[in-house]
Amino acid sequence: MAQKGILVVVSGFSGVGKGTLMKCLVERYSNYALSISATTRSPREGEVDGREYFFRTRDEFQTMINGGELIEYACYCENFYGTPQKYVEEQMEQGKDVILEIEIQGALNIKKKYPEALLLFVMPPSAAVLKERLEGRGTESPEVIDARLRRACEESEGIENYDFILVNDDLDVCVKQMHGLITDQRWRVNRNLDFINEIRTEIKAFSKGEV
Amino acid sequence: MAQKGILVVVSGFSGVGKGTLMKCLVERYSNYALSISATTRSPREGEVDGREYFFRTRDEFQTMINGGELIEYACYCENFYGTPQKYVEEQMEQGKDVILEIEIQGALNIKKKYPEALLLFVMPPSAAVLKERLEGRGTESPEVIDARLRRACEESEGIENYDFILVNDDLDVCVKQMHGLITDQRWRVNRNLDFINEIRTEIKAFSKGEV
Numbered sequence: 001m002a003q004k005g006i007l008v009v010v011s012g013f014s015g016v017g018k019g020t021l022m023k024c025l026v027e028r029y030s031n032y033a034l035s036i037s038a039t040t041r042s043p044r045e046g047e048v049d050g051r052e053y054f055f056r057t058r059d060e061f062q063t064m065i066n067g068g069e070l071i072e073y074a075c076y077c078e079n080f081y082g083t084p085q086k087y088v089e090e091q092m093e094q095g096k097d098v099i100l101e102i103e104i105q106g107a108l109n110i111k112k113k114y115p116e117a118l119l120l121f122v123m124p125p126s127a128a129v130l131k132e133r134l135e136g137r138g139t140e141s142p143e144v145i146d147a148r149l150r151r152a153c154e155e156s157e158g159i160e161n162y163d164f165i166l167v168n169d170d171l172d173v174c175v176k177q178m179h180g181l182i183t184d185q186r187w188r189v190n191r192n193l194d195f196i197n198e199i200r201t202e203i204k205a206f207s208k209g210e211v
Numbered sequence: 212m213a214q215k216g217i218l219v220v221v222s223g224f225s226g227v228g229k230g231t232l233m234k235c236l237v238e239r240y241s242n243y244a245l246s247i248s249a250t251t252r253s254p255r256e257g258e259v260d261g262r263e264y265f266f267r268t269r270d271e272f273q274t275m276i277n278g279g280e281l282i283e284y285a286c287y288c289e290n291f292y293g294t295p296q297k298y299v300e301e302q303m304e305q306g307k308d309v310i311l312e313i314e315i316q317g318a319l320n321i322k323k324k325y326p327e328a329l330l331l332f333v334m335p336p337s338a339a340v341l342k343e344r345l346e347g348r349g350t351e352s353p354e355v356i357d358a359r360l361r362r363a364c365e366e367s368e369g370i371e372n373y374d375f376i377l378v379n380d381d382l383d384v385c386v387k388q389m390h391g392l393i394t395d396q397r398w399r400v401n402r403n404l405d406f407i408n409e410i411r412t413e414i415k416a417f418s419k420g421e422v
Binding site for chain 1: 224332334335337338339341342357360361363364367368370371373374375376377388391392395398399400401403404406407409410411413414415416417418
């Protein structure tokens with residue numbers, strides 16, 4: 001039963017630990033491919049073009065949009081982010097489960113194009129923990145933290161559109177749970193119609209005494 | 212996050228090993244309660260009233276229907292089978308995940324009344340294995356085996372209405388998989404709205420500088 005891979009969208013508040021979660025997932029299990037987004041935002045310290053993101057100018061980004069190269073794109077904190085389609089499709093065809101880390105607007109666009117995509121929203125164990133994590137990172141100004149808190153309010157309005165929440169309290173537990181949720185999808189009835197039809201046809205043959 | 216239990220419907224071909232699967236599940240994990248069906252069929256050797264089934268006469272069964280005591284009922288091989296509502300609701304309120312082993316007609320009725328119910332269909336690894344198991348039990352006449360094969364054909368037409376298939380090849384693997392599928396449902400967004408709203412309200416308070 002070689003299956004096409006599963007498309008998984010992961011969203012969650014800034015500071016909730018999505019990056020670490022996905023890094024662990026990919027290191028621990030071999031069935032995943034992380035989609036790399038294109039963005040017009042500036043690289044942070046240590047970020048490498050083609051690893052964390054494809055860093056593009058506004059003009060280059062516009063060319064990708066015009067050329068239909070992006071599955072979805074959205075504007076977040078005045079920068080554009082988008083998902084190049086080619087890599088996602090190739091990996092899924094090879095049976096890899098492809099993880100997209102995108103924000104809510106992009107997630108809903110993905111669900112329209114790929115109704116079978118699994119939408120996961122990573123939650124902090126409490127709002128206080130989220131605030132601590134945002135402040136604790138220490139790399140952002142108070143204005144940026146405030147902007148993220150305001151954005152978190154907006155994003156939290158869309159959680160109902162996701163399939164499952166993941167509570168990132170204990171990282172190890174959360175990684176295992178995420179892996180379980182994704183691999184479960186392989187047993188969805190609509191992903192196994194070939195197998196079901198094969199059994200069905202054979203049972204009919206038995207029932208008619210043909211075998 | 213005390214949650215109401217999950218309602219799980221398990222169907223599958225006769226001889227596929229549903230009974231053994233559920234017995235293992237209940238022995239191994241403490242979060243399950245098996246619903247006991249009422250039936251008008253005669254007890255098989257070793258079956259006890261109130262353990263395997265509530266064995267009832269046709270008149271008694273009709274009284275339960277009239278009194279609205281059954282969530283669903285259906286006719287299968289000329290006998291009536293039904294699910295008493297009271298036990299199911301009580302167990303779910305206590306947080307137990309309630310398993311109903313019912314056939315397809317009943318399963319679809321459950322889904323209408325409880326749209327969040329999880330519908331699982333147990334498959335044999337192959338049609339040949341199913342035929343062997345049906346013949347190998349040795350307790351049924353060729354006529355009954357033929358009737359089951361014909362019924363299996365009918366039932367297989369409805370598998371598309373289920374959420375997931377379980378392939379019962381290795382019992383231990385199948386039990387673990389079933390447990391995983393069920394417990395994952397606890398993280399469905401629509402089962403965690405209270406928690407989501409709590410976080411949402413607190414983040415809004417932070418964002419407004421109220422805390």
